[in-house]
Amino acid sequence: MTQIQPASFRDAPFREAQFMPVTLDVERRNDGTVILRSRVELGEYEPNLAQAFTKTAERCGAKPALAVRNSDENWEYTSYADLKHSVDAATQWLIDNVPRGGVMVMMISNGLTAATMTFAAYAAGVILCPVSTTFGLTGGDHVRLRHVLAKTRPDVIVLESNPKLAAAVVSCAGDDVAIITTDTQTVNRRAFSLSSVLATTPTSAVVKAIANIDPENTVSYMLTSGSTGLPKIVPQSMAATAACGQQALVAIGRAADWGGVIVDWLPWHHAAGASVLRSTLLQGGTLYVDDGKPLPGLFDQTIRNLREIPIAYFSNVPLGYSMLVEAMEQDPLLRRTFFSKMRLMLYGGAGLQQHVFDRLQEFAVAETGYRIHMTTGYGMTETVTGCMVIHYPTEQVGIGLPTPGLEVKLVPQDARFAVRLRGPNVMRGYLDEPEKNMEVFDEEGFYRTGDLAVFSDANNPEKGLVFAGRQSEEFKLSNGTWVYGGSLRAALLEALDPLVSEVVLCDDDREFLTLLAWPTAHASDQPLGTIVNRLRDFNRTQQGASAIIRRVALLDQPPNVDAQEISDKGTINRRAVIDGRHEIVSRLYAAEPDDGIGIV
Structure with a gap:
């Protein structure tokens, strides 16, 4: 070109x-x-999200609400009318089985089931708590999963069909917690098949439940990232959720056009991803669920979708x-x-x-x-x-x-x-x-x-x-001087552009600063010395030890999702990287560093 x-x-x-x-x-x-x-x-704006979705579904009818690739990798569409029918069925099931104000934890990937159960929880007055499946798939003692379940005390858990995930949830949840899944054989406790939930016949109780919603009540328990410890749990009211949606709509909604076609990958258990789901379905758009992620090998799916869908x-x-x-x-x-x-x-x-x-x-x-x-x-x-x-x-x-x-x-x-x-x-x-x-x-x-x-x-x-x-990203060296981690990281990324994609500053209470860096394709034919020279130039523009990099190591393995080095939304957890790669960090601070360490 x-x-x-x-x-x-x-x-x-x-x-x-x-x-x-x-x-x-x-x-x-x-x-x-x-x-x-x-x-x-x-x-x-309408503060009752369930009522807002009802009105949108009535208006849009046969228009596609969701598009998800099926097992043949073809797009499978669900209309607003069909989605509303499934939401009403699931709402009735929740009314029958979960007390109003009870809690439903949802551990499933983006897709039709997640969208259905999200809006069903809104309608039934059940508090929705979406949780990443990684909480149950990373092995160990599942400390984060135990923490979340102990805090939220769910009445029911909607679970992705995965034996490893099922085993983790069963071991961490109380005996009285019901589980909804497509494969009840993997759960040795009170379980309900998803098909039976969606086969429930809606009654007038669904309309009544929606009409009786108090928007000031909690609608969701959303988890913080937990980058500095166990995740905190944020109760979000329906009124606050609706207000935030209206804020975005007024500010950039006409440009973003959530009522048109949206292709998005952000996980719905995360605040930003959940807002995309709500904004699109409440504005009458069509949401194509992108199974890709900004990680090597997983981004190909995103590229495929963007090549097809303008x-x-x-x-x-x-x-x-x-x-x-x-x-x-x-x-x-x-x-x-x-x-x-x-x-x-x-x-x-x-x-x-x-x-x-x-x-x-x-x-x-x-x-x-x-x-x-x-x-x-x-x-x-x-x-x-x-x-x-x-x-x-x-x-x-x-x-x-x-x-x-x-x-x-x-x-x-x-x-x-x-x-x-x-x-x-x-x-x-x-x-x-x-x-x-x-x-x-x-x-x-x-x-x-x-x-x-x-x-x-x-x-x-x-x-x-x-x-x-x-x-929280600002820390001290052993001499007591502060390192302004956020601004220093941004400056380093600019100085090393386009040779590195991300950097991690090491480390609290050390005598000097070092750097872990993920090289880009632009650095593939460049020696470590090129980055060292860039850092020397960078150091000349800085004042004080709190902004000067002494050593650097390049990482050849991408951020580890299972070790929480990278979040589901693609941001780096600095502490997890340092703790999980302690051998490399030790090499950075060795009295006589090896050839793989760049001396700046």
Whole structure:
């Protein structure tokens, strides 16, 4: 294909995409605290998610709601009418078998069953707790699974058909917990086949249950990532969940077009993935379930889907975009299909490397004559999902501005601001964590996120905020100096671009800093010395031992999912990498390091 020079693709106009206007209320206090609010109204919306889905299903009828590849690898479609019928059957079963306000843990992959049981739980007034199947498949004593089940005390567990998973759940769950699965033979306790649940005849009790929903009641128990320990459990009310969905719809909904065709892989047990499921099915879109993941060998499925299905909106983590660019280099059909309707690309979880961003835009301009809006946002399980977003044209990486209804409190901390949030989407507190809940809310009721930010332009707040570190990622060397891990990692990724895809800083309470790095395909024919030289150049721009890298090791094995080195959404767990690769870390700090260690 014709190579586009950087200047020419940057001169191209953006493809038209409708965003919420930037109109900001800025309150400045005498102590330096800044409060940001959008002047855009949140507007009216249906807080009863079950009622909202009922109305959408009635309106859409025969339109495909879900598309999932079957055993023959062909797309199998489920209409809104058929999905609503299954949801009503499962709702009736839950009404008959689980007390209102009871808990249903769901350990299944994205697909028709997960979508059905999610909306059935909403309708029946049963608290849904989606849990990753990895909690039961990683071996050991299943400490995370035991922790979650002990905390949530489920009445029923919906279980993927997998003997290993079934054995783990049976060993960890109480004897009185019922299990729904397609293969009851793998469960030696009270079990119900999924087919029998979906064969239940709905009665007027379903309509009554939906009408009697109190949106202020808890609708979901969502798990935090657990990157610094066991996951915390966040009760989310239906009102908060609906408010967050409305915030996204007002801010970027017209550009993202969840009422159209969506291809998505994010797991529904994660806050961001669950929001995609809700947004698409409540807006009347068609959700193609992507079985791919941004990991070597698993991303091929995503590429296959994107080659077939043109979409207007795409979301992935930076590693996924890096793999997408590599695939596009050799695949003109992928480029043509992907950009044919594309209006908005979103990334989250980490910073996007500049060469990936530039190459995507080069491809977009070559195919369409336009650049594509690329956005990112900011949020967490404690806020349901993203609640700040870049909703304006920009090429600068950042976390954007608050969506309607959200208040962002910025408290001065050194040259940065500690980020605190208050709004209709923010949690009331963690499940059974009274001491933690006393800590995480300030005297005005703002949630302390633990994150830090700065203004992109201190004189123009409308240009948004930029992420400036996470307090939990900041650690001390043995001499007591602080390492600002988040900002240092971002700077290193930029300095080593495009030779590495991800880095991990080592290690707390050591005399000096070292680095573990995953090389990219660009580094395949480059010696370790090339990266060492880049790091030497980087070090010359830094001041103090807390930002200078002394040694580096390249990792030849991808992040280990089973060891929790990488989350289901594709983000790296620094502590798990260091602990799981202690032999390499020991080599980094050896008195006489071997030839595989780069001395900077």
